[in-house]
Amino acid sequence: MATLGERLRMLRKEKGLTQEELGRIIGVEKSTISYYESNRSTPNDEIKAKLADFFGVSLDYLLGRTDIREGERIGDLEVIPVGKFLQVPVIGTVKAGPNGIAYEEFLGFEFIDADMFKNCEQCFFLRVKGDSMEPEIKEGDLALIRRQADVESNSLAVVIVNGEEGMIKRIIKRPNAIVLQSINQKYEPIVITPGMEFRIVGKVISVLRKFE
DSSP, X not given: OOOHHHHHHHHHHHTTOOHHHHHHHHTSOHHXXXXXXXXXXXXXXXXXXXXXXXXXXXXXXXXTSOSOSOOEETTTSOOEEETTXXXXXXXXXXXXXXXXXXXXXXXXXXXXXXXXXXXXXTEEEEEOOSSTTTTTSOTTOEEEEEEOSOOOTTOEEEEEETTOOOEEEEEEEETTEEEEEOSSTTSOOEEEOTTOOEXXXXXXXXXXXXXX
């Protein structure tokens, strides 16, 4: 994979900008851009977000973690009514993006009964990875997620911790802490402490299991 410096140099040249011009746009010196491009210095999170926004790419692309330039963000993938059903997008990977939530693996659509699932205009399916929520939720299952920034205690939700890939956990709210609990007992709980980046993407409202 490319480095941040290599990606930044390529993106800058694509736009026909000098290091000085890009520095003025981002709010740093020409020498700072030079240091970034030579990998002698790493921009802070604010500058990374500015660069990703300016070039219209995902943060993971800028950092060289993926070759997909732009992840689909919340709002870009819509639930579409089709008769008595709703056509719901299926996502493979949910991450933190420069402008919110980024979808980096769009896997198609599934249909759900509109009468059975009310208030699902902001829903998506997430393809489950790993065994942390077994036996209730298995790898490969499709978890139906309603997008919301908070959930009640003891709910299953998709969460992002420290910018990593989204995962499904049970949210336990305590007076002085939030605990992310796996169903599979071989996994230790994650305790959210001050300084950790934590975001709730949405609530798990159903699970679809397909048998080939």
